[in-house]
Amino acid sequence: MKTLIIVDPQYDFMPGGALEVKNGDEIVPVINSISDKFGLVVATQDWHPSGHSSFASSHEGKKPFDKIEWRGMEQILWPDHCVQGSKGAAFHADLETNRVEAIFRKGMDPEIDSYSGFFDNGHEKSTGLSGYLKEKNVSELYFAGLAADICVYFTLKDALQEGFKVNLIEDAVRPLNADDFEGQKNELKTKGVQILSSKDL
Ligand code: VGL
Numbered sequence: 018m019k020t021l022i023i024v025d026p027q028y029d030f031m032p033g034g035a036l037e038v039k040n041g042d043e044i045v046p047v048i049n050s051i052s053d054k055f056g057l058v059v060a061t062q063d064w065h066p067s068g069h070s071s072f073a074s075s076h077e078g079k080k081p082f083d084k085i086e087w088r089g090m091e092q093i094l095w096p097d098h099c100v101q102g103s104k105g106a107a108f109h110a111d112l113e114t115n116r117v118e119a120i121f122r123k124g125m126d127p128e129i130d131s132y133s134g135f136f137d138n139g140h141e142k143s144t145g146l147s148g149y150l151k152e153k154n155v156s157e158l159y160f161a162g163l164a165a166d167i168c169v170y171f172t173l174k175d176a177l178q179e180g181f182k183v184n185l186i187e188d189a190v191r192p193l194n195a196d197d198f199e200g201q202k203n204e205l206k207t208k209g210v211q212i213l214s215s216k217d218l
Pocket residue numbers: 025030036063095132163164165167168169
């Protein structure tokens with residue numbers, strides 16, 4: 018079954034949001050135009066408690082995009098974003114969600130950040146997404162969402178590691194940092210990710 022995974026289509030990643038991705042809202046009509054081509058559609062949602070450890074505001078003297086060492090890993094500090102229940106954490110209202118069967122939330126542990134929809138950044142805890150897909154006998158995944166170089170990228174890498182066939186719908190994602198994303202696309206291609214356009218579906 019062809020499955021679409023929409024990563025973090027939330028206001029805080031759209032223009033005007035707390036962690037805005039340039040032209041991020043342009044993915045919404047693209048996703049709406051393709052979702053009926055999939056047998057299963059799921060989404061992920063960045064869903065942080067206020068005061069989350071990934072927020073610069075939680076660390077004295079730090080500002081957004083500073084890097085710190087956190088639990089033995091490098092952590093980029095972000096502006097406060099996707100706080101549970103806030104407008105910024107909500108899906109863009111123009112995104113058609115009727116066919117979204119399940120939403121996997123992440124980043125809820127105050128001490129641990131979670132870019133991937135499958136696991137937190139330290140691979141300590143699973144969201145259950147992999148087991149959910151495997152129980153439904155899904156083998157091939159197509160990805161859309163924000164931000165291409167952060168949460169989409171890390172979700173794709175975990176999807177490969179979990180043994181799924183992985184496709185990236187290039188016009189249904191937008192990066193925070195376009196240069197980073199170019200390099201990541203090359204890496205993903207060598208690892209077997211197929212990069213395609215919504216028109217090819
Ligand atoms: C994201 C940074 C922090 C994303 C989430 O969805 O790409 N980026 N939290």
